[in-house]
Amino acid sequence: MEKYELTDIDRKLIAIALECLNQNFDDHVYNHTVGCAILCKNGNIYKGVNCDGIHGSCAEFITMGIAISAGEREFDTIVAVHDKHLNNVIPPCGNCRQMLYEYCPDIKVIVNDENGNLIKVTARELLPFAYIPVIC
Ligand SMILES: [Zn+2]
Incomplete structure (x- = not known):
């Protein structure tokens, strides 16, 4: 598995996600508990929080949809x-x-490695033997 070291922009990304979560954290019914x-590629950054419900959506889905x-x-x-x-980061x-994987298999995902250090790996690496939709 190829691992990438975090850059300053990656640490900024974590801070932006945490700020978004802190601004929207719902401590009454806990509907918004994860930030993203x-x-x-063009340098733009988008942020979001999860939306809970019967078929709630993870923060990654919400944020990808916003972008x-x-x-x-x-x-x-x-x-x-x-x-x-750990390190404020949750794996997807x-x-x-x-x-x-379906939207961008080469996107880098910030996760904790087995030693508790922040690294980046691609979505492709996070999902070996992935289901690949067939377009008819
Ligand atoms: Zn998820």
Whole structure:
């Protein structure tokens, strides 16, 4: 697995995601408990929080939708955060790994490695033997 070291912009991405979460954290019914930020290839950054519900959406889905709605199509790095997780970073769930793989398999995802250090790996590396939709 190829691992990438974090850059200053990656640390900024984490800070932006945490700021978004802190500004929107819902401590009444806990509907918004994860923040996310995505860096596009052109340098633009978008942020979002999860939306809970019967079929709630993870922060990665919400943030990707916000970026796409703004016209973005090429993505560089994504991170999801929660202030009580190691290094404030949460790895994407299986559903998000599939979404990231389908939208941009080479996007870098900030995660903790087995030693508790922040690294980046591609969505492709996070989902070996991925399901690949067949377009008819
Ligand atoms: Zn998810």
